[in-house]
Amino acid sequence: MKLRLLNTANSSPSHRVRIALALKGLDYEYVAVDLRKQAHKAADYVALNPQGLLPTLEVDGVPLAQTIAIVEWLEETFPNLPLLPSEALARAKVRRVAAMIATDITPLHSMRVSKAILKDLGQTPDVLRAWAQRWMSEGFAAVERVIDPHGAFCFGDEPTMADVFLVPAVHIAKVTGVDITAFPRIAAIDARAAEHRAFVAAHPSRQPDA
Ligand SMILES: N[C@@H](CCC(=O)N[C@@H](CS)C(=O)NCC(=O)O)C(=O)O
Structure with missing residues (x-):
């Protein structure tokens, strides 16, 4: 294939x-x-x-x-x-975190929305940054409460689909100036991912067009 x-x-x-x-x-x-x-x-x-x-x-x-x-x-x-657990309820919990990030956090600060805020609504880059930080921080506060309190990753010691979605969101949040230390579980998962072979290989800085 x-x-x-x-x-x-x-x-x-x-x-x-x-x-x-x-x-x-x-x-x-x-x-x-x-x-x-x-x-x-x-x-x-x-x-x-x-x-x-x-x-x-x-x-x-x-x-x-x-x-x-x-x-x-x-x-x-x-x-x-596997990126999803075998048990249905556990799978739903993982998918919930992926959906929180993909559908409720990231779209609010996407490139097209950001351009519209600057150009169509006439806002400044400072307003845009505060806007993006707000939705990321509110979103992470909720994610922090629904992931497991222990374990190397969101749900256990192996990465799942939740981590696949969370780690890129944290990368963008750090670039945007969000204080990730306010979310200790998320910060710990991000630090663990930084040592994981697959997450290292996929990192933006390692790509040909970086
Ligand atoms: N819901 C889509 C989101 C895709 C998306 O927003 N991609 C961004 C990546 S930067 C994009 O292409 N943005 C261009 C734009 O907003 O004009 C997905 O999960 O694939």
């Missing part, structure tokens, strides 16, 4: 999929799409991903988009080294 990941180093959704691929030990072709050049809005990319959003994972030429769907597909197709 041939996997091609159309993505960019610093995008947190792209970062999620790189972590999942690395945790599964899967090889893939890295295709950089330059957001600064609006390459995600070019006709050839939009033909693959009509939303014009990154990432897209091409599977034998078939484009998959939306990181929750991509990670779930990876999990179903490559069940070894």
Whole structure:
């Protein structure tokens, strides 16, 4: 099976999929799409991903988009080294954290929303930064309360889909100036991930277009 990941180093959704691929030990072709050049809005990319959003994972030429769907597909197709627990309630708890991040935190400070705040609403970069920090901090405060209080990762000592989504969100939060030490469990998980082979390989700074 041939996997091609159309993505960019610093995008947190792209970062999620790189972590999942690395945790599964899967090889893939890295295709950089330059957001600064609006390459995600070019006709050839939009033909693959009509939303014009990154990432897209091409599977034998078939484009998959939306990181929750991509990670779930990876999990179903490559069940070894699982990212979801075997018990249904435990799986729901992991998916809950992934959804909190993917649907309730990240979209509020996405590139398109940020551009609209600056250009359409005429706000300043300082207002934008405070806006992003607010939703990340509120979101992390809730995540901190629903992940397990102990263990190397969100749910136990092995990474799950929750960590696949959390660690990229923490990376962006740190870049945006959120004080992660206010969330001790999340900070500890992030520190553990920084020593984990798959998370290191997927880190934005290690990518060809970094
Ligand atoms: N819900 C989507 C979000 C994708 C997304 O927002 N990707 C960002 C990565 S930076 C993007 O392409 N932004 C471009 C834009 O907002 O114009 C997913 O999980 O895949």
